[in-house]
Amino acid sequence: MTRDEAVKLVMSSSFTQEEKAMWVERLALEGLTPDVLQDLYMATVDALQGLYKKAGIEIDETDPKFEADHAEMMEEMTRVEAEFKKESE
């Protein structure tokens, strides 16, 4: 993905004008860095959650799959964090 592609994604998203302006400006200033990409992704997650909520669709947190995925995510994050700490020493 290039910066222009990211800008196009932002502009075609359902973000508000202020949100779009913020993301475009950030992309212009910082470029498409991993941080920006990650933050943009989480912003889309939040936006999707808001949209699902608006649509009355609830994410079923009791779903075993959800729990399994969440546990996997937490385990992965723990592993990455441990590895990071080890490398940072």
Place this chain on the structure above:
Amino acid sequence: MGGGLIIGGKPPEPSEKKGSLIVRPGQPESFSKGVVDVSGNAAIGRSLNRSIQDDEKGAERSRRVREVSETTADERAEARARAVHDVSMDASNKRAAAVSAPTEERARAVREVSEGAAKSRARDIEARAQKAEDSILGSERVATGIENAKLLRQDVLDDKAPSSKDSRATRDREKLLEERTQRRDVRDQRQTRVEDAKLARAKVAEQAEAVRLKAEEDETKRRLQEAWAAEQAVVAKDRKERRLDQSPVEAGRERMNQMMGSAREWLSTGVTGKIGELGKKAGGLLRDAFLGIVGFHLKQKADPAYNKASFEKAGKVSLKIGAALTAPLWAPPAAAVYGLGWASVRSAKNVARWSRSGWNAGGEAFSSVGARIHKALDARALARAEQKKRELEAAQAEALAMNLLKEEEERLRLEEETKKKAEAVEKARLAAEAALLKKEKWEAKKKAIWNSARATKDKYVTGVSSAVTKFWGKTLGRTAANHSKEIQEIKKQNVELANAILSMTEIQKQLVVALTALTERSAAPKSEKVIVKDEDKKEEPLSPVLEQALNDLKSPETPNLDRALEDTKAKESSDLLEDVLGATEDSRAAEDQRQKDLKARRAAEAKGEGASTEK
């Protein structure tokens, strides 16, 4: 000694002075004049003179008298030269003896005095040691007595009258102790005396050795002087024998040369400067005495005026007697007496002339000698002047060499300083280069550390985001799949919302793809990693897409009417959808709270990530 005749004195002037050795030839007028002036009878004198000058007999007599006179003068000159030589030889021998004898006597005297002094000192040391020993013994006796008195006093103070037994035992013990102490002291003192005697003996032996060495040295000097004197005597004897065949004048001249040569040799090879000085002084005195005697003698005997006056006196008497007898009665006797007087005057004149001739020769000889002396002295003065000149030139050359040496040293010093400065500059340059290299190395190391840290951080962020992305991708994907029917239903009622959901889902998918690619790139080996460092990040030019986006977003006053309308519709649709879906306030509040918690957690994570990046 012959040397004395040469050194340290001024030679006699060969002419003009009173008492000179030279009588100028070719001046007989003075004698004639003298005779005529004192005759008292000019006419008779002139007549007699003229007649006598024509007389052949008178001439014959004159020759004989001249021969006799010349012979006498030669003999006298020879005798004088011989006498001078003998006197010089005697003086030389006496001086040599006088020089050598005192040295030996002095050495002997020094040896005797040193040995006597050493023995005397040894005796003094022994006497002092004995005296010190007596003094120590006396002091110890006094100390013992004081100690005994103290003990007795202590007994009295303790009211313990010393019993006869105790006092005897005490006395015996004290006596024993005293004897032991005395024996020990005597032994120590004997040992001390032995050591002192050894030291004294060693000192005496050392002094005796020094005296012996000094005596040997003096003896060596004396032998050298004797050998030198003997050699000189042999040479002088040889010269004397050879001189018998020479004329007195030549012998005198040779002797003078010999003496000059000997003096030079003696001076040049003199034993000591002091002896040389003494010889020089003595030689000067001897020369002055010799020249004084000779000069006086010559003045008395070689002066023609002296001889003339003697004969003149006799002539005058004869002439006076002749004049008195000029009466006719006494003519024959008077003529005889007068003739006698005339003869006397004539003889006086001749004798004066002959004498003058003879002494002229002697005077010339002495004049020659004097000239040689002058010449020798001039040569010596010239040699001295040349020596001084050479010394001066040598000193100047030395000063010049010293200056050159100093200049060379200064030049070398400056070169050394310049070299040191250059070395210091080079060293500083190398140090600067080393510092630069070190700095560059450190920068590279820092960069590597920073890159490593950044890589670690990126890896961490990527790992976390990957996990989160994966989770939310699955969750949202599953949600979308599970609720696809519902979304389709929503689409019928709220197109905007449904499209937004679908659009955002699509965007999320693309972002997942990008993030996955980033994760895979981050997981690659380090050498293949492409790390974008903040410091190295260059300002990218705005692309047309980005520029257009920015322009669109920066003109809120002229919003797109269609979009505004769509926004309004979307809002209305949303409100409608909300109403339709009938979401309760409780569920909304719970969702809001959950969203807030999620945001807070993300903010905390982002803060922790920033801190780790800074670290």
